[in-house]
Amino acid sequence: MKRIAILASGNGSNAQQIVSYLRQTGEAEVALIITNRPQAGVIERAKKLNIPCHYFTNEQLRDGAEPIALMKAQQVDLIVLAGYLCLITPIYIKEYPERIINIHPALLPDFGGKGMYGDHVHRAVLAAGKAQSGITIHLVDEDYDHGRHLLQATCPVFPDDTPETLASRIHELEHRFFPTTIAQYLRFL
Ligand code: GAR
Numbered sequence: 001m002k003r004i005a006i007l008a009s010g011n012g013s014n015a016q017q018i019v020s021y022l023r024q025t026g027e028a029e030v031a032l033i034i035t036n037r038p039q040a041g042v043i044e045r046a047k048k049l050n051i052p053c054h055y056f057t058n059e060q061l062r063d064g065a066e067p068i069a070l071m072k073a074q075q076v077d078l079i080v081l082a083g084y085l086c087l088i089t090p091i092y093i094k095e096y097p098e099r100i101i102n103i104h105p106a107l108l109p110d111f112g113g114k115g116m117y118g119d120h121v122h123r124a125v126l127a128a129g130k131a132q133s134g135i136t137i138h139l140v141d142e143d144y145d146h147g148r149h150l151l152q153a154t155c156p157v158f159p160d161d162t163p164e165t166l167a168s169r170i171h172e173l174e175h176r177f178f179p180t181t182i183a184q185y186l187r188f189l
Helices: 013-025 041-049 058-063 065-073 090-095 118-127 163-186
Strands: 002-007 028-035 053-055 078-081 100-104 132-139 149-156
Touching (some): 002 163, 028 065, 041 053, 078 163, 149 163
Parallel strands (some): 002 078
Antiparallel strands (some): 132 149
């Protein structure tokens, strides 16, 4: 069975959906979760789900040696970034070419790039007066928010939306499409 490592910095709601979905279908398994934030909500979720969760500092993560050694030892086939806010350095792409998937909470190439994560993205979408937003699930390459798109899905933006209401609509899309897109991609590996 294919094995996944999830890298997450935040609440971990996507990580939880991915674990639950793959447990239901039995198509693949989440072998471990890695985080760069000792207080991240994903840690508690991992505990409840009984998935090993490892904390590394940003420096260790950027360097890559220790986390990659751990993932190799765990025979990880695919890395999934689920709200991961640390830079993926070239060593990861060298070790896992075409095997790193990211989710972005907007329709790339718009509203991507450095500093564009979480609520910053939703605020920028609202400030630009967009009538539509969405999600982009894509492969990770050397350039930020740039790799091949696997899926985009859209949702409306309403005139009275706040970053919070838009975020929750985007999260629904993410929870619906991220696990299935990962499973579909794994069938080609
Ligand atoms: C998600 O909305 C994801 O798209 C976003 O962080 C959130 C994590 O939510 N990722 C980025 O902004 C990456 N640039 P979660 O911790 O509840 O899964």
